[in-house]
Amino acid sequence: MSDTSFLTLDKLSLAYGKTIAVKDLDLDIRKGELLALLGPSGCGKTTTMRSIAGLMNPVGGTIHLDGVDITRVPANKRAVGLVFQSYALFPHLSVFENVAFGLKLKGMRGAELEAKVSAGLKSVGLSAFANRKTPELSGGQQQRVALARSMVMEPKVLLLDEPLSNLDARLRLEMRTELQRVQKESGVTMIFVTHDQVEALALADRIVVMKGGAIEQIGTPQEIYNHPVSDFVADFVGFENIFAIRDGKLVTTGGDIILSGELPVAAGLAWRPRAIRLGAGPLKGVVRGVSFAGGTREYVLETPLGVIKAEVDAAMPVHALGAEIAFDLPVGAAASLNRFG
Numbered sequence: 005m006s007d008t009s010f011l012t013l014d015k016l017s018l019a020y021g022k023t024i025a026v027k028d029l030d031l032d033i034r035k036g037e038l039l040a041l042l043g044p045s046g047c048g049k050t051t052t053m054r055s056i057a058g059l060m061n062p063v064g065g066t067i068h069l070d071g072v073d074i075t076r077v078p079a080n081k082r083a084v085g086l087v088f089q090s091y092a093l094f095p096h097l098s099v100f101e102n103v104a105f106g107l108k109l110k111g112m113r114g115a116e117l118e119a120k121v122s123a124g125l126k127s128v129g130l131s132a133f134a135n136r137k138t139p140e141l142s143g144g145q146q147q148r149v150a151l152a153r154s155m156v157m158e159p160k161v162l163l164l165d166e167p168l169s170n171l172d173a174r175l176r177l178e179m180r181t182e183l184q185r186v187q188k189e190s191g192v193t194m195i196f197v198t199h200d201q202v203e204a205l206a207l208a209d210r211i212v213v214m215k216g217g218a219i220e221q222i223g224t225p226q227e228i229y230n231h232p233v234s235d236f237v238a239d240f241v242g243f244e245n246i247f248a249i250r251d252g253k254l255v256t257t258g259g260d261i262i263l264s265g266e267l268p269v270a271a272g273l274a275w276r277p278r279a280i281r282l283g284a285g286p287l288k289g290v291v292r293g294v295s296f297a298g299g300t301r302e303y304v305l306e307t308p309l310g311v312i313k314a315e316v317d318a319a320m321p322v323h324a325l326g327a328e329i330a331f332d333l334p335v336g337a338a339a340s341l342n343r344f345g
């Protein structure tokens with residue numbers, strides 16, 4: 005456990021019967037951090053969250069929160085809040101009553117309750133909706149009620165499972181900003197699950213990329229975006245042209261490939277489409293697809309290396325379907341991968 009760690013998962017293993025869902029997971033989360041658990045379906049994100057919330061007992065390892073071993077502490081005694089994807093609001097209760105629910109269970113009444121709930125509603129911009137029933141709210145407003153309901157309990161850690169996935173694209177952007185604001189204003193440590201890399205990159209202080217029940221990479225959005233450690237992470241954060249390096253050469257379908265620049269000592273290289281140089285270079289490809297994407301134009305090239313995806317400024321000359329064009333994979337513009345496969 006590091007000195008700065010607030011929530012520590014130590015060799016955490018989680019299983020459903022004989023199926024191991026998470027294996028020997030080590031993770032240090034700092035106080036006040038907004039952490040994203042990112043990964044494809046089935047990688048163990050939700051299972052990890054469930055165990056932090058106390059909804060699932062680990063088969064191995066420990067969980068410490070604020071210096072206390074909570075591995076066997078019941079869910080309702082952990083000071084860990086959980087906002088479900090479905091919000092799980094009470095439809096027959098008003099917004100106020102929904103937010104007041106947990107506080108009342110703790111015995112809070114009268115002016116203190118009134119003040120706490122009002123402050124909670126204010127923090128998510130819902131003061132004017134206190135008397136509405138929750139089914140009469142939009143998805144974004146329901147999400148805010150769920151957030152306020154958890155926040156008024158003053159959890160040490162708040163867990164959010166795919167918090168924005170039920171919202172349409174515009175609302176998702178709005179709630180992204182809202183979530184970030186509430187988190188920064190309250191200083192509460194938050195962990196949210198997502199399989200959307202754009203959301204993780206935009207929101208999180210740090211991202212944990214999971215694969216097959218284990219951590220593949222932990223880093224800031226910039227680190228994950230610019231320096232993926234493996235082909236798996238590269239693929240997940242939008243790199244398209246990903247190649248292994250073996251015996252000092254790029255492994256492609258087309259045999260030895262000459263690139264401008266010396267290959268680094270690495271397990272692989274990955275280029276984002278916009279890192280590909282079109283119109284000049286030692287390689288040749290045939291245009292098999294071209295699409296206009298606003299400020300840029302995206303090309304699919306059939307090449308001796310396999311399919312290459314490139315993206316260039318839309319103001320550049322257009323290459324027609326079927327045209328043969330020169331291109332380059334500049335080694336200096338590639339991300340070096342430490343692991344491959």
Ligand SMILES: Nc1ncnc2c1ncn2[C@@H]1O[C@H](COP(=O)(O)OP(=O)(O)OP(=O)(O)O)[C@@H](O)[C@H]1O
Binds near residue numbers: 020023025047048051
């Ligand atoms: N109730 C269950 N019983 C048996 N296996 C389960 C159960 N829930 C999850 N699993 C398995 O545990 C593994 C991890 O699942 P988990 O739900 O944590 O993944 P996830 O990353 O949250 O996926 P998603 O993004 O689809 O929610 C998967 O292999 C899944 O099939």
